[in-house]
Amino acid sequence: MQHPPIHNHGFNERHEFRFRRHCFKNRSMDAFFAPIPLRTTRTKSPAPRPNSYKNNTNGSSENADRNGFGENQSRSSPCKRNDKPNMYSNLTLMVKPPPIERNLECTLEELCHGCMKKVKITRDVLTLSGQTIQEDEILSIKVQAGWKKGTKVTFEGMGNERPGAYAADVTFVITEKRHSLFRRDGDDLELSVEIPLVKALTGCSLPIPLLGGETMNLEIDEIIGPGYQRVIKGQGMANKKHEGSLSRGNLKVFFVINFPKELTCQQRAAAVSLLGHSG
Incomplete structure (x- = not known):
């Protein structure tokens, strides 16, 4: 007489729980807190405004609760999420560097009648891996009729990028070219x-x-x-x-x-x- 197979569910569940607990206990904590490369936010302003300035807030925080682990949260309980805001995240350390100023020379004819000028700039850009490379940009500046020397045109976020900081702005200062007559x-x-x-x-x-x-x-x-x-x-x-x-x-x-x-x-x-x- 054959007996039906006996399924010991309680034993298998306890065994699996102990196995997972053992693996979790021996796992290196560095695997849970390994740094994740951040992507730098690049902001381009296709329509610059005279004397404009904007402090962008699109940056990311490296330590701010991105995987459910806040800095104020104990690492011994990784499954517990801290819902309190992290007041010491890198987001609060992000700074806006001063704008990079460059002169833009215009003739009296250009300032009187207006024109379109294209300027090539080379700036430092952060890659996804955190490396710094140089990138060429062509900026178009519409010089308005009636502008005077000293007028400023700002391109937001088109300056150099640095770790832990927002991209700098690029400001062009109008100067007058000397006329022969x-x-x-x-x-x-x-x-x-x-x-x-x-x-x-x-x-x-x-x-x-x-x-x-x-x-x-x-x-x-x-x-x-x-x-x-x-x-x-x-x-x-x-x-x-x-x-x-x-x-x-x-x-x-x-x-x-x-x-x-x-x-x-x-x-x-x-x-x-x-x-x-x-x-």
Whole structure:
């Protein structure tokens, strides 16, 4: 007579529990607390704003309860989760470095009419394994008409990346390139024009260059003396005083009189006869 097989469930369960308990007890605790490589968050701002600054908070904490183990939690009870916030995690140690400033040189024409400039930068980037590599970026900067030197354009998070810190910002500071003809005075432009003495005394029509390459004729029917100047309205720098409203300053024309370096006897006599009784 065959007896049915006997299943000792209690023995097998106790044996399996002891086996797991033995393996867990002899397992190295380093396996539970091995560092996990973190991925650095990279923030790119495709639309920079003048004088903008933002402190990103996308960073991760290396010790902050990522596997159910908080730093305040005892390692002897890995199955118990600590629901209290970890006040000493690396998240509280993340800092925002100061922005990296670079000069962006613009001509008077670019600042007056606006333009699009592309700048190549090379920055340090953290890989997933924690290594630092260099990466090239092309940043597009839309220069607005009416910008002045000293205007700042900030790209958030496009600077160097460092462990334990947020990525730095990159700030471009607008500078003015020296012009061969014009000098800027606020919203006005100043231009010096040389004129012969005979035209300064008798009047003339002079071609005056304008910012941008155009010219205009300036009619002069009066005597040009020391300190004489003419003002051409609306031919200076752009000025955005109100939103959606763009005006321009004036162009101030100064005259430099070219006196002859020498005169013949006949010329001297003619000058005396003509001008001897004028003053």
